[in-house]
Amino acid sequence: MTALRLYNSPLRNSMLDExxxxxxxxxxxxxxxxxCVAANISENEGAYRxxxxxxxxxxxxxxxxxxxxxxxxxxxxxxxxEEGKYLRREFTTADFERRFILPKHVDTDKISAxxxxxxxxxxxPKKEQVVEKVTREISIQ
Numbered sequence: 001m002t003a004l005r006l007y008n009s010p011l012r013n014s015m016l017d018e019x020x021x022x023x024x025x026x027x028x029x030x031x032x033x034x035x036c037v038a039a040n041i042s043e044n045e046g047a048y049r050x051x052x053x054x055x056x057x058x059x060x061x062x063x064x065x066x067x068x069x070x071x072x073x074x075x076x077x078x079x080x081x082e083e084g085k086y087l088r089r090e091f092t093t094a095d096f097e098r099r100f101i102l103p104k105h106v107d108t109d110k111i112s113a114x115x116x117x118x119x120x121x122x123x124x125p126k127k128e129q130v131v132e133k134v135t136r137e138i139s140i141q
Contacts, residue, residue: 037096048124050100055118056091062120064113071100071111073120105129 038053052073054062061077074097102108107125114121 036098039098046126050122052120054120059115066108069102071102073098
């Protein structure tokens with residue numbers, strides 16, 4: 001079972017995403033504003049991991065906030081005035097904002113983030129689930 005449920009901006013092809021998410025029965029929801037960066041979401045037994053492609057951004061350019069169960073990742077990169085005129089410009093480091101709605105069974109106090117080689121990695125540990133013990137007979141001594 002995967003843990004991703006997308007709610008995309010109307011600017012993206014959200015209809016296909018919605019159909020795929022219904023089929024996948026995902027648990028982490030995502031909301032995306034304009035200027036999204038690519039994200040991969042994976043799950044293992046103990047945690048979820050979100051990797052965002054953020055080339056050209058430094059740790060100082062990116063802010064990660066958690067309010068209730070919504071994880072927000074956004075950039076606040078100031079554009080620099082450059083001399084000269086571009087004949088062709090195919091890439092830019094525009095501001096972005098991504099929001100992920102986390103499931104209730106994660107440990108929000110232990111969320112951690114790293115940034116290396118243009119990849120922002122966020123680890124969201126799962127809470128240990130209490131396993132109910134099977135009914136047992138207690139002997140009287």
